[in-house]
Amino acid sequence: MRIISIFSRDFRLKDNPLFDDWHDSEIIPVFLIDSFNQKEHGNNLKTLFFEYVKDLQKRLNAINSHLYIVQFDDFESFLVKSHADVVRYTFDGEPNTQKRGNIIEKVCIKSGVRFQPLWNFLIKPHRENFRERFTDFYKSVFIPHTQSEGLTILKPPQMLKTPQLSHKDSDIPSYNKQDHILKRWYKDEEDVLDSFRRFLTDKLSEYQAKRDFPSKDATSTLSPYIRCGVISPKTVYLMSKEHPNAEVFIREVAWAEYFRIWLYNFPFVIDE
Numbered sequence: 001m002r003i004i005s006i007f008s009r010d011f012r013l014k015d016n017p018l019f020d021d022w023h024d025s026e027i028i029p030v031f032l033i034d035s036f037n038q039k040e041h042g043n044n045l046k047t048l049f050f051e052y053v054k055d056l057q058k059r060l061n062a063i064n065s066h067l068y069i070v071q072f073d074d075f076e077s078f079l080v081k082s083h084a085d086v087v088r089y090t091f092d093g094e095p096n097t098q099k100r101g102n103i104i105e106k107v108c109i110k111s112g113v114r115f116q117p118l119w120n121f122l123i124k125p126h127r128e129n130f131r132e133r134f135t136d137f138y139k140s141v142f143i144p145h146t147q148s149e150g151l152t153i154l155k156p157p158q159m160l161k162t163p164q165l166s167h168k169d170s171d172i173p174s175y176n177k178q179d180h181i182l183k184r185w186y187k188d189e190e191d192v193l194d195s196f197r198r199f200l201t202d203k204l205s206e207y208q209a210k211r212d213f214p215s216k217d218a219t220s221t222l223s224p225y226i227r228c229g230v231i232s233p234k235t236v237y238l239m240s241k242e243h244p245n246a247e248v249f250i251r252e253v254a255w256a257e258y259f260r261i262w263l264y265n266f267p268f269v270i271d272e
């Protein structure tokens with residue numbers, strides 16, 4: 001089977017369902033350049049975001065693969081050229097991500113290619129079952145789901161089978177005036193995981209008391225890395241729950257999950 005995996009905000013190898021079936025299938029990693037990922041970040045986050053696109057490109061090269069950089073308007077012709085059987089795309093709560101996914105799905109239907117939506121959530125969102133109060137969500141949805149069996153961190157692919165296609169990659173945008181952002185915030189996937197392990201070991205016990213004081217170095221600083229998908233929400237939860245004193249932090253993980261699903265169900269709030 002030949003699979004196109006479209007990366008939008010999931011720039012990691014570990015715990016990434018875009019690599020499912022990598023043992024038995026050809027995986028074609030794709031990043032789409034479009035107006036969506038140009039406008040949904042400020043310049044600081046754009047700097048980090050596109051640096052992680054470049055980082056993913058290097059990491060894929062190291063495992064015998066290639067990240068195809070495709071203009072959004074050219075995706076239909078790329079899809080035809082690829083002879084793919086399936087297109088995978090990860091949805092999250094961001095309305096622009098949903099709009100992009102809906103367009104990609106229509107292109108797949110037109111081309112007769114199966115579209116497989118994935119979810120960058122701990123819990124797959126359901127519009128019809130969403131509970132608006134956090135307490136209800138936490139007790140009846142988050143806790144039962146996260147405590148169920150089968151929630152595991154997916155292993156990274158070791159070596160991909162990616163076909164060579166006749167395609168000229170587009171340039172990845174660069175924000176050179178924001179180099180200070182990279183010096184302050186850039187970490188590769190392993191560094192992000194190591195930094196989070198140190199937080200759990202060294203700071204978690206004082207998280208409840210100090211987390212609301214900006215002058216204290218007491219938080220995980222994971223936000224930009226979750227935003228860019230360098231670490232998954234599932235990985236954050238599963239690593240956290242192994243530690244004592246994690247209850248307050250896990251509730252914050254649940255709050256983030258809650259608002260991702262809130263935005264997924266009510267995307268109009270981003271403009272109101």
